[in-house]
Amino acid sequence: xxxxxxxxxxxxxxxxxxxxxxxxxxxxxxxxxxxxxxxxxxxxxxxxxxxxxxxxxxxxxxxxxxxxxxxxxxxxxxxxxxxxxxxxxxxxxxxxxxxxxxxxxxxxxxxxx
Amino acid sequence: xxxxxxxxxxxxxxxxxxxxxxxxxxxxxxxxxxxxxxxxxxxxxxxxxxxxxxxxxxxxxxxxxxxxxxxxxxxxxxxxxxxxxxxxxxxxxxxxxxxxxxxxxxxxxxxxx
Numbered sequence: 001x002x003x004x005x006x007x008x009x010x011x012x013x014x015x016x017x018x019x020x021x022x023x024x025x026x027x028x029x030x031x032x033x034x035x036x037x038x039x040x041x042x043x044x045x046x047x048x049x050x051x052x053x054x055x056x057x058x059x060x061x062x063x064x065x066x067x068x069x070x071x072x073x074x075x076x077x078x079x080x081x082x083x084x085x086x087x088x089x090x091x092x093x094x095x096x097x098x099x100x101x102x103x104x105x106x107x108x109x110x111x112x113x
Numbered sequence: 114x115x116x117x118x119x120x121x122x123x124x125x126x127x128x129x130x131x132x133x134x135x136x137x138x139x140x141x142x143x144x145x146x147x148x149x150x151x152x153x154x155x156x157x158x159x160x161x162x163x164x165x166x167x168x169x170x171x172x173x174x175x176x177x178x179x180x181x182x183x184x185x186x187x188x189x190x191x192x193x194x195x196x197x198x199x200x201x202x203x204x205x206x207x208x209x210x211x212x213x214x215x216x217x218x219x220x221x222x223x224x225x226x
Contacts, residue, residue, distance in 0.1 A: 030211075030212045031212055033214060033215075035217075040150075040201060040220075040222075041219050041220065042117075042203060042217040042218050042219040042220055043203065043205075043215075043217040044217070045214045045215065045216065045217075048213075048214050088156065090156075092211075092212045097169065097211065097212070098144065098146075098161050098163065098168040098169045098210065098211045099144045099146055099161055099163075099205075099207040099210075099211055099212065099213060099215060100146065100158050100161055100169045100171075101146070101148075101158065101205075101215060102158065103148075103155060103156035103157075104155075105155055106155065106156075
């Protein structure tokens with residue numbers, strides 16, 4: 001079963017605009033991760049934020065985590081056509097879960113020139 | 114450093130047959146996880162191996178099995194294939210025992226006819 005939902009399911013923006021995706025989850029977590037997938041290929045790890053962190057940056061990516069609301073958001077600034085992909089959040093459970101990840105439903109992002 | 118390698122990339126099988134998929138993790142990574150991705154169910158965790166031991170298992174029938182070898186390479190097997198087993202099967206490797214980022218292969222696209 002999936003941990004939660006991502007919102008929106010699909011997002012279309014112009015190059016240069018910012019893109020924001022939201023993720024909600026159901027159970028307590030050790031960390032939350034964001035991945036990108038291009039056209040049904042493998043997933044690429046973008047960023048990991050631990051449950052005791054509130055915000056994290058990596059290049060044009062900004063991730064926030066609100067454990068009280070069980071939600072996270074991914075912001076991509078100054079988007080490029082190459083950012084067109086599906087984006088998934090994934091949660092790692094509390095201690096004992098190994099490296100098992102529970103994925104959200106994903107957001108399809110299209111960045112148009 | 115070479116990434117995660119999955120073979121074969123594409124596979125067509127007939128209902129009732131069995132199939133074996135292979136995954137070579139990043140050198141030095143001892144944790145290997147398998148996921149099934151379908152349009153209807155999304156990304157679902159199958160199982161995880163660490164040091165040749167299965168550490169976690171998802172909610173899949175016993176027809177799905179796996180193993181890990183002493184060199185950390187992993188295989189998954191699906192017996193008595195059903196049409197619903199058609200999916201992208203993704204393998205991921207991780208460096209440490211738990212709660213860290215996963216590095217995914219390009220996947221094996223299995224079509225059952």
